[in-house]
Amino acid sequence: MDIRGLRSFITVAQCLSFTEAAKRIYIGQSALSKQIAELEEELGVELFIRHHRSLELTPAGKTLLREGNSLIVKVGEVIEKTRQAQRGIRGNLKIGCFGIEGVFLPHALKRFKALYPQISIDIRILTLKMIEDELEQEELDLGFVVMLGNNLKSSRFMQRLIHRCPLCFLLPNNHPYADEALIDISVLAQDPFILLHETECRQGYDWFIDFCGKRGFTPNIPIKSTRMESIYWLVEAGMGVSFMLKDPKLNLAVPPSISVVGMQGEDAYNNIMATWKQEHHNPAISLFLKVLDNIAVGLQSDCSEHHNH
DSSP states (O other): HHHHHHHHHHHHHTOOOHHHHHHHHTTTTHHHHHHHHHHHHHHSSSOOOESSSSEEEEEHHHHHHHHHHHHHHHHHHHHHHHHHHHHHOOOEEEEEOSSSSSGTTTHHHHHHOOOOOOTTHHHEEEEEHHHHHHHHHTSEEEEEEEEEESSSOOOOSSEEEEEEEEEEEEEEETTTTTTEEEGGGGGGSSSSEEEETTTTTTHHHHHHHHHHHHOOOOOOOEEESSHHHHHHHHHHHTOBBBBEEEHHHHHTSSSEEEEEEEETTTTEEEEEEEEEEOOOOHHHHHHHHHHHHHHHHTTHHOOOOOOOO
């Protein structure tokens, strides 16, 4: 079974139309039909049920589509590794993290290491302010920062959205709203808030003040921190309420004495941005961004349901 025939089959299976598939891969429809017929003959199975105006995958066709996609990805990785062996790609990639990247970063690192085994990776867990400072000084090649809401203003660095999730409140278990699934921030107007310090995330701090202002109150923020871990401790101690991104994987790290409650609002979203300095020319940056792009496509579905309704 040659790869070209498998690619043609996958395109037809995705389109469920020989006409549309032939246009997509720029070959004649008769040539495409011949490729599929040869593949069916070689495998000894029917891949499609051909109706008058449509196609339907057979059980064998569904299996080949599922397994064939994995095979195409693997072949791509083999080709890339072979080319690297010729080029001898080496180097070091220094990445700054805040500690909330667990939803996508382990997958990205595993994929990157498979593709670029000669590039060593150095991960540093830092505050958001330290990440920006070290990017500026080129102590880091790439970092992840947080932006809140829907209006993602440009930064002095290059930025790319990697992961977007709804926000949720962190409330002590004995809080009156601890058992609610979703609340508006206005019901917490009398509560003290514990936030990241404005010097850590100026955009996020300003967004929060504006978010509260639109709902008719100015928040009381007696305590500020530089790390999410300390915010957990403070909320757990009953010293106030806070918020974070609502992600099933990350919310597992929240202590059991804290309730995670959904936040209402069309702009109640957290955005994790990959960020790097444009003048910093480590070639590993673009290679890692490409891996991030490939895995980020499917990530949003887990977090896309924001229970406003």
